[in-house]
Amino acid sequence: MPHEERVVMVSGIRDKSNGSDPIGAVMVVGGGIAGMQASLDLADQGYRVYLVESKSAIGGHMAQLDKTFPTNDCAMCTISPKLVETGQHLNIEMMVDTEVAGVEGKAGNFKVTLRHKPRYIDLTKCVGCNDCVDVCPIYLEDDFEEGLSKRHAAYKLYPQGVPNAYAIEKLGISPCRDACPAHQRAQGYIALIHEGRYDDALRVIKEDNPFPGICGRICNHRCEEACNRGLIDEPINIRALKRFVTDKVYEKPRTPCEPAEVTQIQKVAIIGAGPCGLTAAQDLAKLGYPVTVFEALPVAGGMLRVGVPEYRLPTEIIEREIQDILDLGIELRLNTTINDMDALFEKGFEAVLIAVGAHEGVRLPIPGADLEGVLINTRFLRDVRLDNPPALGRRVLVLGGGNVAIDCARTAVRLGAEVHLACLEPRDAMPCHAWEADAAEEEGVTIYPDRSFLRIVDRGDGRVAGVECAAVAHFEFDHEGRLSVETVPNSNTIIEADTVIFSVGQRAGLAFIPDDSGVGITGQRTIAINPNTMAATRPAVFAAGDSVSGTAFVIEAVASGHKAAESIHRYLQGEDLEPAPKPDLPVVKFTRAELQARVEQGEIEPTGRVPMPELPVDKRVDCFQEVERGYTDELAQAEAARCLACAICSECLSCQYVCGRDAVNHDMVERYEEVKVGAIILAPGYQIYNAELSKEYGFGRYPNVITALQLERLLSASGPTEGHVLRPSDNKPAKKIAFLQCVGSRDKSHDYCSAVCC
Numbered sequence: 001m002p003h004e005e006r007v008v009m010v011s012g013i014r015d016k017s018n019g020s021d022p023i024g025a026v027m028v029v030g031g032g033i034a035g036m037q038a039s040l041d042l043a044d045q046g047y048r049v050y051l052v053e054s055k056s057a058i059g060g061h062m063a064q065l066d067k068t069f070p071t072n073d074c075a076m077c078t079i080s081p082k083l084v085e086t087g088q089h090l091n092i093e094m095m096v097d098t099e100v101a102g103v104e105g106k107a108g109n110f111k112v113t114l115r116h117k118p119r120y121i122d123l124t125k126c127v128g129c130n131d132c133v134d135v136c137p138i139y140l141e142d143d144f145e146e147g148l149s150k151r152h153a154a155y156k157l158y159p160q161g162v163p164n165a166y167a168i169e170k171l172g173i174s175p176c177r178d179a180c181p182a183h184q185r186a187q188g189y190i191a192l193i194h195e196g197r198y199d200d201a202l203r204v205i206k207e208d209n210p211f212p213g214i215c216g217r218i219c220n221h222r223c224e225e226a227c228n229r230g231l232i233d234e235p236i237n238i239r240a241l242k243r244f245v246t247d248k249v250y251e252k253p254r255t256p257c258e259p260a261e262v263t264q265i266q267k268v269a270i271i272g273a274g275p276c277g278l279t280a281a282q283d284l285a286k287l288g289y290p291v292t293v294f295e296a297l298p299v300a301g302g303m304l305r306v307g308v309p310e311y312r313l314p315t316e317i318i319e320r321e322i323q324d325i326l327d328l329g330i331e332l333r334l335n336t337t338i339n340d341m342d343a344l345f346e347k348g349f350e351a352v353l354i355a356v357g358a359h360e361g362v363r364l365p366i367p368g369a370d371l372e373g374v375l376i377n378t379r380f381l382r383d384v385r386l387d388n389p390p391a392l393g394r395r396v397l398v399l400g401g402g403n404v405a406i407d408c409a410r411t412a413v414r415l416g417a418e419v420h421l422a423c424l425e426p427r428d429a430m431p432c433h434a435w436e437a438d439a440a441e442e443e444g445v446t447i448y449p450d451r452s453f454l455r456i457v458d459r460g461d462g463r464v465a466g467v468e469c470a471a472v473a474h475f476e477f478d479h480e481g482r483l484s485v486e487t488v489p490n491s492n493t494i495i496e497a498d499t500v501i502f503s504v505g506q507r508a509g510l511a512f513i514p515d516d517s518g519v520g521i522t523g524q525r526t527i528a529i530n531p532n533t534m535a536a537t538r539p540a541v542f543a544a545g546d547s548v549s550g551t552a553f554v555i556e557a558v559a560s561g562h563k564a565a566e567s568i569h570r571y572l573q574g575e576d577l578e579p580a581p582k583p584d585l586p587v588v589k590f591t592r593a594e595l596q597a598r599v600e601q602g603e604i605e606p607t608g609r610v611p612m613p614e615l616p617v618d619k620r621v622d623c624f625q626e627v628e629r630g631y632t633d634e635l636a637q638a639e640a641a642r643c644l645a646c647a648i649c650s651e652c653l654s655c656q657y658v659c660g661r662d663a664v665n666h667d668m669v670e671r672y673e674e675v676k677v678g679a680i681i682l683a684p685g686y687q688i689y690n691a692e693l694s695k696e697y698g699f700g701r702y703p704n705v706i707t708a709l710q711l712e713r714l715l716s717a718s719g720p721t722e723g724h725v726l727r728p729s730d731n732k733p734a735k736k737i738a739f740l741q742c743v744g745s746r747d748k749s750h751d752y753c754s755a756v757c758c
Helices: 033-044 073-088 131-135 175-179 186-194 198-207 214-217 222-226 238-250 275-285 315-326 341-346 377-385 403-414 433-440 555-573 593-601 633-640 652-659 706-714
Strands: 006-010 024-030 049-052 092-095 098-106 111-115 140-141 151-153 267-271 292-295 330-333 350-354 373-378 395-399 418-422 444-446 451-458 464-477 483-487 493-496 500-501 541-543 671-677 680-681
Touching: 006 175, 024 033, 024 671, 033 049, 033 073, 033 092, 049 098, 073 092, 098 350, 111 680, 131 652, 175 186, 175 222, 186 238, 186 633, 198 214, 198 238, 198 652, 214 238, 214 315, 214 555, 222 238, 238 315, 267 275, 275 292, 275 315, 275 555, 341 350, 350 555, 373 377, 373 403, 377 403, 395 403, 395 464, 395 493, 403 418, 403 433, 403 500, 433 444, 464 500, 541 555
Parallel strands: 006 671, 024 049, 024 680, 049 092, 267 292, 267 350, 292 330, 350 541, 373 500, 395 418, 395 500, 418 444
Antiparallel strands: 098 111, 111 671, 140 151, 451 464, 464 483, 464 493
16 A cells, blocks of 8 residues: 555453463444443443444444334433443543554454555544535535435534544545646545635635636636546536636736745845746745745746737736735846846745747748748747737748647737738647637638648748748657658648747747856756756756756646756755655545446536637737626626536545634555454444335335335434434425335345344
């Protein structure tokens, strides 16, 4: 088991090192009335007792009963003194949430392997205040109440339960969180959106991502690719829900964030005010460091601000989220180019993070690449974003098939040009998102797939006249990224154009790092680092984001910034740079068959994702208004309701925020323990007969056919109906009740009757 803990515990008053004498400790398996009574009898005689119970509290089935048989006494009145005495006895160690995984040895000397399941709430800290339940957004059937009522994922098994502490039901982490580079708790904020708790939803998003409004618009949403809902119909539109909750909160007046308290003396310099650098700056400021961010451009935000068109990402969203970070007390120096790393250290900075973005576009080395009218993607988009658009010819041709190429094409459309786009890849394999290419075509962009670019044609006066292309038969990249293209013979054609925009890639500009700086550069023109620590080859220098990975998506830059900040903190505190291993948390993955079975049982209703409203094509091609308009409250609620709550607990962290005892720990993992005892008593109780197997009685098909235990819960004053026998179908009093006795012992697989009621 990954990261499991194994402990050997030897207890007793007579155990010897040679193991020849019996061990004076006993294990009782099962925390019901029999297990409790056996434990008390042994403990009173001086034995050390380990009481093992698989559920989160002791009590067993008797705790569910209204009356006992045959005396008709109150079951809880009978069991409560035993619960209290068992919980307080000094010789009894209760081990709830625990199962026996294996037994070795012989009578008098057993070695028992126990599996402790994660409870996610520390029993030594929880005081049973119920605050976690009050804020939990997850509802599920209450097993203790036999499915007759609901409970939260944070719960106490029953009111009188011992130990008097809560637990969280969780299967692991949801696949959406596992797939996200920044490990966003998507299931958590979706659950909160479904409850209309928008401020709480934004709070949990910003735990891991300082740019929710930005990512809600332009994230590549790996979470959706991993979504289990996609095995039924379509993945949850997680990105749209993130954008929705951000818009809901941002439409209210902005309250400046409180400055972070400076508690450290070491100053940190960050080169680059893009998403990576600003994420690291935020984290370091919250850790108490004075941080200065240097940015060569006149605006902060990096490629978010100058590389993504306004119709996809409005300026006010970027500026608001950057201001939330700067409010922490971070110093931002715009129009400041760093050319001397040594000078930063001479000014008193004790750590430097290089977080420059991929601002340099690539110009293909083909004839005519320097003709007048040839532009580069990053420069073109930057000039448009900064209100300095270049003059375009009537007919624009974009070379490239990625998302940036599509951005260039759709931007040129809005500047009034007739736009064409040619790319190396087939139409259905373009590196851009499919919906981006579809949107470009809707706006009038003509796409020429499977084209290799041979030369840019000179009009005769040094200006562009078009691009000569050849049809591609096959292409591939080798292990070093070098391209090999096979073209179709005699397929050369010229695509006419007055302006050509290269959009075949970007890279970080690292010219400011001289060869003698001590900072190593790779053959791919990225900074050489230790990927575990983000440390560069020069001490005290770290690098992250596009400068080490090449062009990446914003959420990857955020994740890289978090990681770099953690390493810088360890470095400045004199700790080992290598991070401690994180717990290997299980990921909840369903199979298509499992989900189809839930569909057939009526638990899940197949429904496609709620479409995102968009500005009509005829109203958007001549302006830079945002195309995607965002969900309304009704649409967001409908989309959030589609979430399968894969992990049960959504990790929305509401319980963690409200717990005054710091008892919640979502990183708990399963652990194993070995205990040596002299004897084992098995008191696991009984297994309830699955009445659905007797289909002729209609249990599971008719709501008012119930089991004996369900009737017990209806009769109980502490049950879901407070002792009133109400029909599950309509919650009205039952007028007639028919009993079918001994259903579980009336079939051929049982050769005896339990004789409990005779």
